[in-house]
Amino acid sequence: MCGRFNVTSTPGLQVLLNELSVDVQVTEAACNVAPTEAVGLLRSTGDAPCSMQLARWWLTPSWAKEVSQKYAMFNARSEGLSKSPAFRKPFASQRGIVPMSSFIEWRGSAGDKQPWLISNEAEALAVAALWDLWFDDKTDGSEPLLSCTLVTTAAAESFKPWHTRMPVMLSSDDRERWLDNRAPIEPDDPVFAPQLREALRLVPISRAAGNSRNKSPDSILPAGEWVTLPATDA
Template identity: 30%
Template sequence: MCGRFAQSIAPTDLARAFGTRNAVPNFAPTWNLPPSQSAPVVRHNPKSGERHLDLLRWGLIPHFERDPAHARMLNNARAETVAKLPSFRGAFAARRCIVPAEAFYEWKRDGKLKQPFAIARADGAPLAFGGLWESWTDPANGDITRSFAIVTTDANATMAPIHDRMPLVLEAADWAVWLGEQEGDPKALLRPAADTVLRTWPVSTDVNSVWNNGAELLQPMHDEASEGGPNSA
């Protein structure tokens, strides 16, 4: 699963990294973004043929939901069933997106304790999560909510000691196929990242609370060289 991530990359830097062409939205940096909050998402605009960077709410609301008081918000979509389940199959076929991130968090269980870890790309580039987005119209007032879910896969060898699932991490060469900009089979991309793509390091349990939101959350608990921190390979 993926339940919290950091995204403090400047809007203009994200737009440059992902080649978006619309007016760059303004959003504040966050080091502890939970579901229900808005985050920058990269989508393909079929009319202009360009990539756009937009703010969408994390927690996909299926288009068929009718009751806004009980509308489900689906944070993750499993790669194994994303093309089959009614909640996701339409979005997987036509509304795939990329969710940029600086890092994400996962918790390793040790008996009754859970140790949080931060996970980022080993090469220092932004993470590009494979996502799905949906547009939901409130039947009561016509208001539209655009929301997204992050696709998850089995863990690779780097993630397996921490958790058995991980977000779908896309390589730049696969972005165009995932976004629907060029022909290709998106199902072929539903796989764990290569074992050398990610690095992990333990962080403070301060990240457990969504009320804590600062750059210090990404600092390693111990010596970076011995713990695989931000500056180690």
């Protein structure tokens, strides 16, 4: 699961965008980003180069009658991408990337959960996403709604104390392949394996992060000792 993340101006995140040939400068922090908010989505259509656009973080399928939050569509389980009516077409030809500096996960028992900040050494994660366009039939000439969902997979063994799921964090070798919608990706592709392809760094942060309206950078400052989970990719 991935229900909150952050986009802060780190050198590593800028390098990531440059490597993907996206001419965007991250100048303002977006902290504690929550589902239904606008997020930066990298996508490529046809032969066009990759570009970044704002998308609503909660997928609305093109065939939906209305924009709704009846079903949780901010995450898409990798195991069902080729089967789900909502995700099947985006998985085949509408894949994208949501860049982030870190994401937040909660650990602990109900009523006493501690938020943790999770990232890699570069503070730059390329998380696999799917997108779709929805047109409002009731409004002539309106712009379509661009929305997206983050792809998750089963957690690596070392990550399970934090959650049973984790976002699909694309390695440098997988990013362009994921963005190339001219070539299919199989449902059992190694990109979905429950492994850490690079080490993750985790640290507890303020419980103020539990309130999605709290967008202060102070809410994601370290409030304890760092933990490192080593890479498990063979």
